[in-house]
Amino acid sequence: MPDLPELDEVCHGQVRLAALSLLSGVKEAEFTWLRNKIGASDGNLSIHLSKLENAKYIKVEKQFVGKKPQTLYRLTKKGREAFLEYVCNLKALLGKKF
């Protein structure tokens, strides 16, 4: 029996996976946009986005628009590859295991 693929733990978390899925379709996204789409609390989302940032899957950019701070997130090349590999592994698992 061929080896079953391992799922990337960083991608596998629900909030992180939701964030990666959303970021895969946009050039960059604001924190509030991600929060509204995912439906997570500010604190919870921050923790998960930090994990993605530590894994270098996303890039964070902080800036000011007028006097208001704005945090932008962008999927990195590494993040996109990891997300695509995760999706491929999910497909493989569904096909082979069940």
Place this chain on the structure above:
Amino acid sequence: MTEKAEILSRVELIEQMIAAGKRTTEHHGWVFITWGIGYLVATTRMYLLPEPDIAWSVTMSVCGVLTGVGFWLTHRAKKTATEAEHSAGGVWIATALVFIPFILSGEAYKPMTAAVVIFFIIGLANLASGNILRWWPQRMVGLLWWSCAVALANGPKNLYPVIFVFNALVCQIGFGLYLIMLDRKELHRA
């Protein structure tokens, strides 16, 4: 949760989020309303007020400036845009660029010929945008613009003001109000 159920839940989550990301969060209803009002003002000036020749050039230039300022103000703060939004935006920018040499050509075209071409191009832009966003209401608006272009090209002269007013009220102001209503609904859902 079994392993299979967990994997399926992840697949479902990915699909839901990608779909949610694709949904446009801003429909720019104000742009359609601005241009609709501009059309009504220009039509009124053309038929009822003196100096009908400058009615369209002046009013449309004002609408162009207002749209530019409006976009600058709203997009200064907004950074998130889906790929579909970028593509649809590209269609409208290309449409605006097409009009520049057209307007600069001055009196090379008869006013009604120009109106037919403009209606046709805007109909095309609406259809292209509707196809990119896979959104049938905008495709319908595109077809309505084309219907107006055909009516202008073939209809009797006394029907022209009716076509302009219908176009402004339905294809622009009505559609713009519909978009604003959709934005409010999405805001409540978020």
